[in-house]
Amino acid sequence: MTPDEVIDTIKAQFGDAVKASEVKGVEARMDIHRERNYEILTTLKGMGLDYLNCLSAVDRIASGELEVVYNLSSLSLPTKALVRVRVPREDPIIRSVASLWGTADWHEREAFDMMGIRFDGHPDLRRILLSEDWVGYPLRKDYQDERLVPYEPV
Template identity: 60%
Template sequence: MNVEDLARRLAEYNLAVELKPTTPDPHLEVPREILPQAARLLRDDPDLAFDSLMCLSGLDRPDSLEVVYNLFSFKHLHKVTLKTRCPKDDPAIPTVSPLWPTADWHEREAYDLIGIQFTGHPDLRRILLPDDWEGHPLRKDYQAPALWHDIPVTNPSPTNE
């Protein structure tokens, strides 16, 4: 099943997803409000059976924060990429960790580094940085502190050496 067929299938369930004809692979844009329903359908529909979340990535876009979900079906050997966005001033997206347990740590990483709150996540806390770290270092507007507990924090810049 290709991504165009998937978009039609989701439309049959009145889920307003948008097919984006990106290169090399098209993807489905899913509004965050319907992400849980769309994700459950993609996993539970026997003709789709996306039983594996291969990767989840958080991105800081110029006008929003984005989460990219790479899904795979071992039963049908097909794949799809979902993308959902949230405003930077309301960085919340529903968790998919009850559907795909691998999302647990992926969502924690996106929270830790980008600042996306995954609503309904069972244990949303920092995973890489110390609990008392301020800010989210992969945000484009992030300013690293000069010190953390009296330890200098360096912000290395690339050199041509």
């Protein structure tokens, strides 16, 4: 299955839920609406992209949003997929995919720990790397800590 076919299939099935898409090499890239993330990822998994390489969170502070990025690939196909979902900063809730992939469990806990994204349906959503009583989400761009040394070019 080529990246173009991946995008065509998802678009045919979910229509407006795909906000933007492009093909970069063997990678199908999609920006999708957060309401349909679980269904779209389930479909992608069913299409053979069953290996969740990475789940990251990005702070898009300029547009007041947080972004969750799923990197999918397969152990039998050369095709890869990159799925981006944006959630508003004041209401950062998205459906968890921990029931689809066991690996998403710890990745989502890390995204919660560092960015404060709440994963609805996660079995055990608590901080993973920081201590339980930590205040704030360090990887957000507006995080303040006097111990952080900003980079100043010489």
